[in-house]
Amino acid sequence: MIDEKSKIDFLKSIGCDKELHSGTTLLEHLIGTRDIVRERGGSEYLQDACLFHSVYGTQKFDYQSTSDREKVKSLIGEKAEELVYIFSMCPYPRVNKINNMYRGQIQEDLLAMDEANEDEQLLVSDVRINTKLSKLFQEHLN
Numbered sequence: 628m629i630d631e632k633s634k635i636d637f638l639k640s641i642g643c644d645k646e647l648h649s650g651t652t653l654l655e656h657l658i659g660t661r662d663i664v665r666e667r668g669g670s671e672y673l674q675d676a677c678l679f680h681s682v683y684g685t686q687k688f689d690y691q692s693t694s695d696r697e698k699v700k701s702l703i704g705e706k707a708e709e710l711v712y713i714f715s716m717c718p719y720p721r722v723n724k725i726n727n728m729y730r731g732q733i734q735e736d737l738l739a740m741d742e743a744n745e746d747e748q749l750l751v752s753d754v755r756i757n758t759k760l761s762k763l764f765q766e767h768l769n
Contacts, residue, residue: 629702634678637702641682649748653681656747663743663750673736675703676710677743683715710736 638644638654646653661678669677682699700708714737717724725737 634675634702637698638679638682643681657681659747659750660740660743663747664739667739667743669739669743672704672707673710673739675707676714676736677740679703679707679711680714680740680744682711709733710740713737714740 635654635658638657643654643657644652648656651659657678657680660680661674664677665674679699679702696708696712699711703711710733713729713733714721717728717737721741722738725734725741729737
């Protein structure tokens with residue numbers, strides 16, 4: 628299996644560490660999404676799929692690397708890459724499309740990815756709001 632550093636280095640090489648996403652960088656979001664699935668007991672291939680879930684581009688991140696599918700497969704494996712590819716093709720909001728188009732394990736995996744993706748963004752948003760509220764409260768006390 629490919630080491631974590633090689634995976635992160637690839638994500639950096641395509642600009643994920645420079646692209647802003649939900650108040651952090653895209654790379655931080657990808658790592659956070661992967662960590663949520665890890666904490667929930669997700670398989671290694673599902674964790675890798677979450678780490679790479681935006682590698683083929685998002686609404687804001689223009690890196691359209693579908694020509695690099697073999698490279699991505701070499702880093703995370705065929706099963707994880709297939710999830711990443713399908714996930715990237717599902718229009719937002721994804722839940723209805725996933726529920727209508729897929730069944731079995733692939734459906735469960737895609738739904739887990741989507742839930743972790745949404746939860747990570749909510750978590751980061753909550754942290755930002757709490758930080759702002761804390762600053763306002765401290766300013767008010769001073």
